[in-house]
Amino acid sequence: MNLIKKFLLFLFISLLLTSCAVPAIKRLSAQEEMLKTYGGYNSYLALEYLRFSLSLLAVEDKKTSEYFAEKWLKVAEGADVIPENPMRWKADPEQVDGMIAMQKRLEMPLMTPHMKFYLPIQLAHLSYLYDCWISRESKAIFRADELAQCRVRFTKLLGEIETYIDDLGKDKTPRVEIREPEFELF
Numbered sequence: 001m002n003l004i005k006k007f008l009l010f011l012f013i014s015l016l017l018t019s020c021a022v023p024a025i026k027r028l029s030a031q032e033e034m035l036k037t038y039g040g041y042n043s044y045l046a047l048e049y050l051r052f053s054l055s056l057l058a059v060e061d062k063k064t065s066e067y068f069a070e071k072w073l074k075v076a077e078g079a080d081v082i083p084e085n086p087m088r089w090k091a092d093p094e095q096v097d098g099m100i101a102m103q104k105r106l107e108m109p110l111m112t113p114h115m116k117f118y119l120p121i122q123l124a125h126l127s128y129l130y131d132c133w134i135s136r137e138s139k140a141i142f143r144a145d146e147l148a149q150c151r152v153r154f155t156k157l158l159g160e161i162e163t164y165i166d167d168l169g170k171d172k173t174p175r176v177e178i179r180e181p182e183f184e185l186f
Contacts, residue, residue: 032047032050039120040116040120041116041117041120041123041124044120044121044124044125045072045081045124045127045128046072047124048124048125048127048128049068049069049071049072049128050069050072052068052128052131052132053065053066053068053069056068064135068131068135081127083103083106083107083127083130083131083134084130084131084134084135085134086099086100086103086134086137089134089135089137091134091137092137095137099133099134099137102130102154102155102158103130105158105162106126106127106130106158108162108165109123109126109158109161109162109165110123110127112165115161115165119161119164122157122160122161123161125157126154126157126158126161129150129153129154129157130154132150132154133150133151133154136150
């Protein structure tokens with residue numbers, strides 16, 4: 001009996017160690033079908049990061065690819081996702097102030113109650129676009145078309161979501177004016 005316990009413990013530890021040795025991108029890819037059917041903000045964000053990680057692998061940027069795959073795995077464990085810091089990615093110093101201003105604008109929809117429930121796909125895509133813009137700003141290879149696409153799409157989607165949030169706060173009931181009837185003498 002003691003030998004069986006030792007064997008099971010050895011098997012468990014070896015499985016644990018091998019699962020940690022598997023790159024995050026492969027672990028995330030294995031969960032892709034489940035993520036597609038589950039839904040919700042975290043699932044959509046994971047799919048965005050998976051697609052982003054795979055595109056980074058396609059241009060052989062393995063370090064950044066693994067970073068974004070790991071980022072979602074932390075989310076799957078219950079950690080909050082925070083937008084990327086432009087200083088961490090060594091962005092162009094002339095653009096850092098604008099990036100930080102956009103980050104503050106991004107935080108507003110992410111912190112608005114129930115928005116992750118009402119617009120899970122849009123907010124996940126918005127978070128991804130910001131991270132795409134910030135991370136790719138630091139690499140010369142991405143400063144052309146793709147970077148411009150991330151930045152432009154982020155700005156446009158952020159504006160649309162801010163308009164949606166503003167419209168939620170407006171009173172849309174039509175004004176009803178009550179008039180007393182006028183009586184004429186016969």
